[in-house]
Amino acid sequence: MRVAIPVWGSRVSPVFDAAGLLLVVDYAGDREVKRHLVELPTGPLSGLVNTVLASRTEELLCGAISRPLLDMLQGEGISVTPFLAGEVECLLEARLGGRLADPCYLMPGCCRGRRHRQRGRGGHHRTAGRKEP
Amino acid sequence: MTVGVWSDPVGFQPAGTYLGRGGGNGTDVRSKLSEIIFDSISDGVFTVDRDCIITSFNRAAERITGFASDEAVGKHCFDVFRTEICHKQCALKDTLKTADPVENSRVTIITRDKREVPIRVTTTLLRDRQEQVVGAVEFFHDVSELEDLRDSLDRKRGLDDIVSVNARMQQLIKLLPDVAESECNVLIGGPSGAGKELVAQVIHNLSPRRYGPYIKINCAALPAPLLESELFGYEKGAFTDAKRAKPGQFSLADGGTLLLDEIGEMDISLQVKLLRVLNNGEYQPLGSTRTCRTDARIIAASNANLRQEIERGNFREDLYYRINVVDLEVPPLRDRPEDIPLLVNHFLRSFRSRRRKVISSMHPDAMKALRRYAWPGNVRELQNAIEHAFVMCHGDEIELGHLPLLVVSRNEVVGGVAYNHDTERQVIVETLQRHNGNRTRAAAELGVHRSTLWRKLKSYGLVS
Structure with a gap:
C-alpha cells in the first residue's frame, strides 16, 4: 500500500492545494518499507493531480482541500482522508492504528460523524508534541 | 480600514490572552463592553498569540468561516483559517516577524463546510499596555458576492x-x-x-x-x-x-x-x-x-x-x-471527465450569485452520477443539469435526486460508452405522458433543452 501525505515542516500541510512537498510511504502490511519526497507543482490543479497519480499513491492523507481537487482525486480512484491536522508521524501511526477519526487528528469542525466541540473560550488546547514549522 | 497597532483601547481581554489590564469591576464592565463591540463588528476579526494560536474569534469570523468560536480558539490559525498563503507568506506571521501591517490582501479560505471563499485580510500587531507585543490581529471580509457580481x-x-x-x-x-x-x-x-x-x-x-x-x-x-x-x-x-x-x-x-x-x-x-x-x-x-x-x-x-x-x-x-x-x-465533455468537478463548482458559483440560494456543494453520489453520464449535450447540458438541480434543491447540498432524471437514469459503464437506452426511452415516454405530450414541460422536467429532447425523440423513433 502506498500512502502519501503533504508535509509542511513536521506537520501535515494545512491546505493541500497549496502544498509544496508530498511524503510518499510504502507499506507491506503494517510495516513501513520505504519513503520518499515528491515536489508538488504550483499552478493549475491538474498538475497536482497528475503528480499524485504519477507517484502511484493509493491513499492520500491531507489537511484542508478544495472540493474540486478532492472530487478530481477521488474521481481518479485515490482514497482521500482530508481535513487532518498535526504531526505527520503521529498521523501515519494513527492510520496504522485505525485512529484517524479521533478528534485530536482532525482539523477543527471535522468530527467524521461525531459531534465534538471544545467548551469554553479560554484555554489553549494544544496537541502534545505539536511543533510549529 | 485604518491600520495601526491595536492596543486594546477599552481593556477588552480576548478569551485566552491577557492584554495587561488589572481586575476590578470597572474593568469587567469595560471588558464586557469591548466584547459586545468585538462581536458587533461586521468584519471577521480574530486574534492570535505569538505562537499563532487563536485567542479570540468574533461573530463575523464565525459566520464567514463557519467555525464556532469555541472550535477555533486554542487552535493554530492555519488549522482554522486555511488559505493558500499559510505555507509561504502567512500575513499574521509576517506581521509578527516584521511588525509591519499587511493591508487588504486577497486570499481564499477553505471554510468549515469545505467551501472556497475569497476574502480580503488586514493584519496588525497586538500590544499590551506596556507596548509589549502579545500577538497579532487579523481583520477580514468576504468578497465572494462582490467578485461574483464583478464576474457577471x-x-x-x-x-x-x-x-x-x-x-x-x-x-x-x-x-x-x-x-x-x-x-x-x-x-x-x-x-x-x-x-x-x-x-x-x-x-x-x-x-x-x-x-x-x-x-x-x-x-x-x-x-x-x-x-x-x-x-x-x-x-x-x-x-x-x-x-x-x-x-x-x-x-x-x-x-x-x-x-x-x-x-x-x-x-x-x-x-x-x-x-x-x-x-x-x-x-x-x-x-x-x-x-x-x-x-x-x-x-x-x-x-x-x-x-x-x-x-x-x-x-x-x-x-x-x-x-x-x-x-x-474542442474535445467533448465525455473525453474530459476530470473537468466535471471544476465545471460543477464554476456553475454552482455562478447560479448561487444569480439565484440567491445557499447551495454550496454536491453530494458525492450526485458527483459520481455526473462523472458516469456521457453528456451528449456537453458543457451546455451539464450547465442545464446544474441549473435544474438548483431549482429542485432547497438545502445547501445538491443530492442525486435533484439531478435531471436523464442523468440519473442512464445505466452506463464508466467512461460513458454503453447506455441503457431502453431506460432512457422509457423515462422520456413516461415524462411526455405526464405532461400530455407537451415537450417544453417534459424537457424542463428532464433537465434538458427542448432541442435535445427533440433529437432524442427522433433517435428513438418517437416522432415521425
Whole structure:
C-alpha cells in the first residue's frame, strides 16, 4: 500500500492545494518499507493531480482541500482522508492504528460523524508534541 | 480600514490572552463592553498569540468561516483559517516577524463546510499596555458576492473563463494568445455545447480587435435567403418589405470579429459569396450594385466533419482551406471527465450569485452520477443539469435526486460508452405522458433543452 501525505515542516500541510512537498510511504502490511519526497507543482490543479497519480499513491492523507481537487482525486480512484491536522508521524501511526477519526487528528469542525466541540473560550488546547514549522 | 497597532483601547481581554489590564469591576464592565463591540463588528476579526494560536474569534469570523468560536480558539490559525498563503507568506506571521501591517490582501479560505471563499485580510500587531507585543490581529471580509457580481458584469471573457484541467484543453488554451494575435482565420471544431463559442469569444478578447465589435451568427438557425441578407445586408427595395436599407453583419463587424457558427450548414451558393469576402474582403449587399469592403476577422465553428461534407459535395473545398488557417478542436465533455468537478463548482458559483440560494456543494453520489453520464449535450447540458438541480434543491447540498432524471437514469459503464437506452426511452415516454405530450414541460422536467429532447425523440423513433 502506498500512502502519501503533504508535509509542511513536521506537520501535515494545512491546505493541500497549496502544498509544496508530498511524503510518499510504502507499506507491506503494517510495516513501513520505504519513503520518499515528491515536489508538488504550483499552478493549475491538474498538475497536482497528475503528480499524485504519477507517484502511484493509493491513499492520500491531507489537511484542508478544495472540493474540486478532492472530487478530481477521488474521481481518479485515490482514497482521500482530508481535513487532518498535526504531526505527520503521529498521523501515519494513527492510520496504522485505525485512529484517524479521533478528534485530536482532525482539523477543527471535522468530527467524521461525531459531534465534538471544545467548551469554553479560554484555554489553549494544544496537541502534545505539536511543533510549529 | 485604518491600520495601526491595536492596543486594546477599552481593556477588552480576548478569551485566552491577557492584554495587561488589572481586575476590578470597572474593568469587567469595560471588558464586557469591548466584547459586545468585538462581536458587533461586521468584519471577521480574530486574534492570535505569538505562537499563532487563536485567542479570540468574533461573530463575523464565525459566520464567514463557519467555525464556532469555541472550535477555533486554542487552535493554530492555519488549522482554522486555511488559505493558500499559510505555507509561504502567512500575513499574521509576517506581521509578527516584521511588525509591519499587511493591508487588504486577497486570499481564499477553505471554510468549515469545505467551501472556497475569497476574502480580503488586514493584519496588525497586538500590544499590551506596556507596548509589549502579545500577538497579532487579523481583520477580514468576504468578497465572494462582490467578485461574483464583478464576474457577471464583466463580459470580457479571458483565458481564465475556460474552465478545464484537461491536457488537450490546456494545449488549446496555450495556443489561444498566439492565435488571437495572428489575426488569421480560425476554424473551431467540436460537438455542440462543448464551448466553441467561448473559445471564439476569448480569441476576440485577446486579439488586437478586442475594442472592436464581436458578432456571432448561427448559420443553421436561418434559411439561406435570410442568412444572406443578414450577412451582407440589403438596399431599400431589394425585395418585398425591404422598406429601408439594412447593414449586414459583415458591415457591423468591421474592425472586429464575426463568428460564423455551424458553418457546415451554410448553403453552397452562399459559400461562394463568403469565399469572395474571405479572399479580398469585398461583398455586395442584396439589391446593390456597389461593392463594399469589410475588415472583419472571420472565425468559423462547426460540429460537423467538414472533410466529410466536402466529400459529400455539401461544402466547398476552397472555402474549407480558406477558413482553416488554424484548426482548433474542442474535445467533448465525455473525453474530459476530470473537468466535471471544476465545471460543477464554476456553475454552482455562478447560479448561487444569480439565484440567491445557499447551495454550496454536491453530494458525492450526485458527483459520481455526473462523472458516469456521457453528456451528449456537453458543457451546455451539464450547465442545464446544474441549473435544474438548483431549482429542485432547497438545502445547501445538491443530492442525486435533484439531478435531471436523464442523468440519473442512464445505466452506463464508466467512461460513458454503453447506455441503457431502453431506460432512457422509457423515462422520456413516461415524462411526455405526464405532461400530455407537451415537450417544453417534459424537457424542463428532464433537465434538458427542448432541442435535445427533440433529437432524442427522433433517435428513438418517437416522432415521425
